[in-house]
Amino acid sequence: MTLVAGVDSSTQSVKVVIRDAATGALVREGRASHPDGTEVDPNFWWEALQKAIDQAGGLDDVAAISIGGQQHGMVALDASGNVIRPALLWNDTRSAKAAEDINSEIPDIAALTGSSLVASFTASKVRWLADNEESNAQRLAAVCLPHDWLSWKLSGSANIQDIFTDRSDASGTGYFNPVTSQYLPEVFEKIIRSKQSVYLPRIIASREFAATTPSGVKIGAGAGDNAGAGFGAQAQDGDVIVSLGTSGTAFAISKTPTHDSSGIIAGFASVSGDYLPLVCTLNAARILDAATQILGVSHEELGELAMKAPAGAHGLSLLPYFEGERTPNRPDATGLLSGITLANSNREDIARAYIEGMLCGLADAVDALEQAGVEIKRVFLVGGAAKNPAVAHIASALFGREVLVPPPGEYVANGAARQAAWALSGEAEPPKWNLGEVTSVKATPTPEVLFAYRKIRDFTGNLKTES
Numbered sequence: 001m002t003l004v005a006g007v008d009s010s011t012q013s014v015k016v017v018i019r020d021a022a023t024g025a026l027v028r029e030g031r032a033s034h035p036d037g038t039e040v041d042p043n044f045w046w047e048a049l050q051k052a053i054d055q056a057g058g059l060d061d062v063a064a065i066s067i068g069g070q071q072h073g074m075v076a077l078d079a080s081g082n083v084i085r086p087a088l089l090w091n092d093t094r095s096a097k098a099a100e101d102i103n104s105e106i107p108d109i110a111a112l113t114g115s116s117l118v119a120s121f122t123a124s125k126v127r128w129l130a131d132n133e134e135s136n137a138q139r140l141a142a143v144c145l146p147h148d149w150l151s152w153k154l155s156g157s158a159n160i161q162d163i164f165t166d167r168s169d170a171s172g173t174g175y176f177n178p179v180t181s182q183y184l185p186e187v188f189e190k191i192i193r194s195k196q197s198v199y200l201p202r203i204i205a206s207r208e209f210a211a212t213t214p215s216g217v218k219i220g221a222g223a224g225d226n227a228g229a230g231f232g233a234q235a236q237d238g239d240v241i242v243s244l245g246t247s248g249t250a251f252a253i254s255k256t257p258t259h260d261s262s263g264i265i266a267g268f269a270s271v272s273g274d275y276l277p278l279v280c281t282l283n284a285a286r287i288l289d290a291a292t293q294i295l296g297v298s299h300e301e302l303g304e305l306a307m308k309a310p311a312g313a314h315g316l317s318l319l320p321y322f323e324g325e326r327t328p329n330r331p332d333a334t335g336l337l338s339g340i341t342l343a344n345s346n347r348e349d350i351a352r353a354y355i356e357g358m359l360c361g362l363a364d365a366v367d368a369l370e371q372a373g374v375e376i377k378r379v380f381l382v383g384g385a386a387k388n389p390a391v392a393h394i395a396s397a398l399f400g401r402e403v404l405v406p407p408p409g410e411y412v413a414n415g416a417a418r419q420a421a422w423a424l425s426g427e428a429e430p431p432k433w434n435l436g437e438v439t440s441v442k443a444t445p446t447p448e449v450l451f452a453y454r455k456i457r458d459f460t461g462n463l464k465t466e467s
Helices: 042-055 093-105 109-113 122-132 135-140 147-155 185-192 225-232 287-294 297-308 347-371 390-397 411-426 447-463
Strands: 003-011 015-018 026-033 062-069 075-077 142-144 209-212 219-221 238-246 248-252 266-269 275-281 317-321 336-340 378-383 404-405 439-441
Touching: 003 042, 003 411, 015 042, 015 411, 026 042, 026 447, 042 062, 042 147, 062 147, 062 225, 062 248, 062 411, 075 147, 093 185, 109 185, 122 135, 135 147, 142 147, 147 209, 147 219, 209 336, 219 411, 225 238, 225 248, 225 266, 225 275, 225 411, 238 347, 238 411, 248 347, 275 347, 287 297, 287 347, 297 390, 336 447, 347 390, 347 447, 378 390, 378 411, 390 404, 390 439, 390 447
Parallel strands: 003 062, 062 219, 238 378, 378 404
Antiparallel strands: 003 015, 015 026, 075 142, 209 219, 238 248, 248 275, 266 275, 317 336, 404 439
């Protein structure tokens, strides 16, 4: 049996799965936590990865490994490969003004990169560094993403010119063209406001290896987390994946690229060589975490409470902008619980409102993809929050369509493992693995819930905040 390892280095933790390269059967796994915060010393990720690999039984019998990681984060390195400052993560919104400035200065940024910039993008964080930390910016010799940095650390190299990435993660930087699969040096120069030489990781094809560990394990190109999840779920053209992790995302596998100047849809690249139009909300699973804390219940009990309440929670609606929001672009926004009455001030309606509020933003995301011309044949629901049966039922009602729920699993890590197996195989097409039984959920549509949510969303969007 040939074994491959896949890694998901996410915001909150790192997961490692070791699988049979031929069948995808899970052999063993491990995980470790990451520290909280929107800026983190990358060395914490490295320590956590080693713990997770040890918990998974090590790599002595593993032929290849690939890493999927949280997108956008800026890891800034000097010429010796030292980390200059803590990495700014995708959910750090201090770079919101920088994103606005870049969009204004480069009006065709969406045509060039597939996306208008928001605070999340690496480009926005590079501009923030240039504007706010001049001494650090002057030391900058390389910029890489979380998964790039971890792959490089695995290789044991100290040379920054050995850092590599893949087109799926590079497509979220804001200075890469996913159609040509090339960086845009003229865009990067404008972003950093300097002609200084900064190394950007070389692009490796998804079915190639870029390095080996000191012990000889082959290291694959890796991927951004959403692209990895789509690859792990074996999504095809016309499939939409709704992923409920720390952030919420709705993305499709598409043969054609998108260029949305509104900033709603990001025009990313997929692992398979296609495109990955994606809509992201900042607030997903943590909304349910907050609900369990407020109500003093487990996640399973939260779902049970929600299913005892009717759709619409007797008029109680949640705008879930607990950590600001990316779609719509409101980095300084806060959440709002609207329509509170004595009648709906109960555990069941509160539970229902929190789940509906979290999912309404994703329903908007699916609609945005469809309105942009993305063909939607099937909708899959994955991620930690998807394990709750109430979430799938309510999602189907809000989306107004059937929702397919694959078996619970680490789909980003699985996608990375499948990528490593693909590179090992030398075949033109990736291996087909048995994912297990997919559950179909189809509920009565509840457009009135979406109407109430959108009314609050649009009203708060028109409010003026004094500075």
